[in-house]
Amino acid sequence: MPALSFLRASGGMAKTFDAAWVRSQFPAMDPRRRVPPEIYFDGPGGTQVPRQVIDAVSGYLACSNANLHGAFRTSRESDYVVAGAHRAAADLLGCTPAEVIFGQNMTTLTFWLSRAVGEQLSPGDEIVVTRLDHDANYTPWKSLERVGVRVRDVRVQRKDCTIEMSSVRAKMNRRTKLLAVGFASNAVGSLNDVVKLTRLARRYSARVFVDAVHYAPHGPIDVREIGCDFMACSAYKFFGPHLGLLYGKRYQLQRLPAYQVRPAGNRIPWCHETGTQNHEGMAGLTAAVEYLAMVGRRFGTVGPNCTRREAIVAGMNAIRYYERGLCQRLIRGLLENPDVDLYGIKDDTAFDRRVPTVAIRVRGVSPRRTAEVLAAHRIFVWDGNFYAQNLTEDLGLEESGGLVRIGLAHYNTMAEVDRLLEVLQTLRTIAER
Ligand SMILES: Cc1ncc(COP(=O)(O)O)c(C=O)c1O
Numbered sequence: 483m484p485a486l487s488f489l490r491a492s493g494g495m496a497k498t499f500d501a502a503w504v505r506s507q508f509p510a511m512d513p514r515r516r517v518p519p520e521i522y523f524d525g526p527g528g529t530q531v532p533r534q535v536i537d538a539v540s541g542y543l544a545c546s547n548a549n550l551h552g553a554f555r556t557s558r559e560s561d562y563v564v565a566g567a568h569r570a571a572a573d574l575l576g577c578t579p580a581e582v583i584f585g586q587n588m589t590t591l592t593f594w595l596s597r598a599v600g601e602q603l604s605p606g607d608e609i610v611v612t613r614l615d616h617d618a619n620y621t622p623w624k625s626l627e628r629v630g631v632r633v634r635d636v637r638v639q640r641k642d643c644t645i646e647m648s649s650v651r652a653k654m655n656r657r658t659k660l661l662a663v664g665f666a667s668n669a670v671g672s673l674n675d676v677v678k679l680t681r682l683a684r685r686y687s688a689r690v691f692v693d694a695v696h697y698a699p700h701g702p703i704d705v706r707e708i709g710c711d712f713m714a715c716s717a718y719k720f721f722g723p724h725l726g727l728l729y730g731k732r733y734q735l736q737r738l739p740a741y742q743v744r745p746a747g748n749r750i751p752w753c754h755e756t757g758t759q760n761h762e763g764m765a766g767l768t769a770a771v772e773y774l775a776m777v778g779r780r781f782g783t784v785g786p787n788c789t790r791r792e793a794i795v796a797g798m799n800a801i802r803y804y805e806r807g808l809c810q811r812l813i814r815g816l817l818e819n820p821d822v823d824l825y826g827i828k829d830d831t832a833f834d835r836r837v838p839t840v841a842i843r844v845r846g847v848s849p850r851r852t853a854e855v856l857a858a859h860r861i862f863v864w865d866g867n868f869y870a871q872n873l874t875e876d877l878g879l880e881e882s883g884g885l886v887r888i889g890l891a892h893y894n895t896m897a898e899v900d901r902l903l904e905v906l907q908t909l910r911t912i913a914e915r
Contacts, residue, residue, distance in 0.1 A: 497781050497782075507533060509533055523861060523889050526696060528718045530893060538768065539723055546559035564761060567768050571771070576791065580749075583728045584755055585727070600629055608659060609623045610658055612674075618695075637649060642827045647682070654682065655686065669870035673834075694713050697837060701798050701799070701801070702798035713728070740753040775794045779793050822842050825842065838889075838891075861905060863887060866885070888902065
């Protein structure tokens with residue numbers, strides 16, 4: 483049972499969640515654009531984007547496009563956009579604006595961080611990683627073996643694709659300098675109790691890096707409550723543009739070596755944000771955060787004078803509560819289908835241990851063929867290893883095409899889940915044709 487109080491908060495909602503309203507915010511879901519409509523269960527690879535994000539990106543490029551720190555209007559507006567994105571990301575994560583660094587994507591930021599952390603380590607120091615994680619939270623740390631760091635893998639329990647706290651504990655000792663864990667698995671949806679894991683790491687004075695890329699669109703985040711030292715997200719997974727962000731505790735960012743040019747100065751976060759950033763992406767990030775706050779004001783338990791942070795948390799709780807219902811229906815339906823094998827947590831009531839990302843295989847049909855048949859029915863799902871390659875290898879599925887991943891988001895509906903379950907009933911027959 484996670485110690486995450488913000489997950490327990492998902493027990494109720496003041497107002498009924500209106501998926502039709504949500505969908506009306508997303509141009510991709512406009513029923514006039516595609517007849518019959520397409521069903522987007524591909525969110526874990528990148529979600530759809532609400533209109534206000536699209537408008538913010540194009541609005542920046544049309545009206546405010548310039549570099550920073552100039553004397554003229556567009557440059558001043560660009561300064562404002564960049565500062566605003568830092569404030570928005572801080573509200574999303576529960577930190578201060580100076581504790582957020584933007585970059586190309588999570589993978590690039592994590593390679594940067596591993597290089598910077600690596601400079602502070604000595605041969606014989608240890609890092610603990612898990613085999614449940616996306617490769618972007620594995621290989622950057624593994625690459626430090628070249629400087630003599632020992633990287634220890636925590637294995638995944640095959641029965642439900644989760645990580646046992648005792649397995650993590652068994653890999654940690656006085657030489658452990660960093661624990662790198664995922665918040666939620668992008669392949670099978672299991673949640674890690676990042677609060678407990680951080681407490682465990684503290685006993686060894688190890689730093690903690692959390693990959694929250696997959697979790698971020700599904701629930702509230704509070705880096706102070708978690709207590710981690712670093713956390714990475716990608717805006718394109720939570721309804722924003724292609725942009726990565728990294729939270730670092732102020733003290734941790736200050737002590738990291740900065741790879742910077744001389745005029746950049748040595749204040750955080752600027753000393754770690756190299757070169758010209760993606761300003762239009764930052765404008766879109768702020769709009770994505772505003773969108774989540776709007777969901778909170780509409781469906782959450784907040785008053786009209788709440789802060790943006792309070793509205794975001796309420797929005798993410800409302801999203802989590804709604805997604806729980808979708809996920810239960812999906813898992814129940816999948817378990818009733820004798821052609822389907824489900825990987826990961828199978829208990830349809832255990833939503834406190836997972837996000838609504840469900841991995842399956844259809845017996846006798848390759849994951850790619852399954853995805854092709856579903857695509858022919860306008861249902862979009864990913865197949866393969868989703869870069870969680872250690873997991874598909876350990877499950878013995880890598881050679882045969884990995885998994886089919888059904889990724890639910892708050893813009894999906896019960897009718898879409900039912901449609902998927904219906905197509906899966908006859909998928910084997912169709913696939914053989
Ligand atoms: C859990 C997880 N971590 C990391 C990444 C990599 O993110 P990015 O594409 O921003 O590098 C992904 C992308 O799918 C992911 O799902």
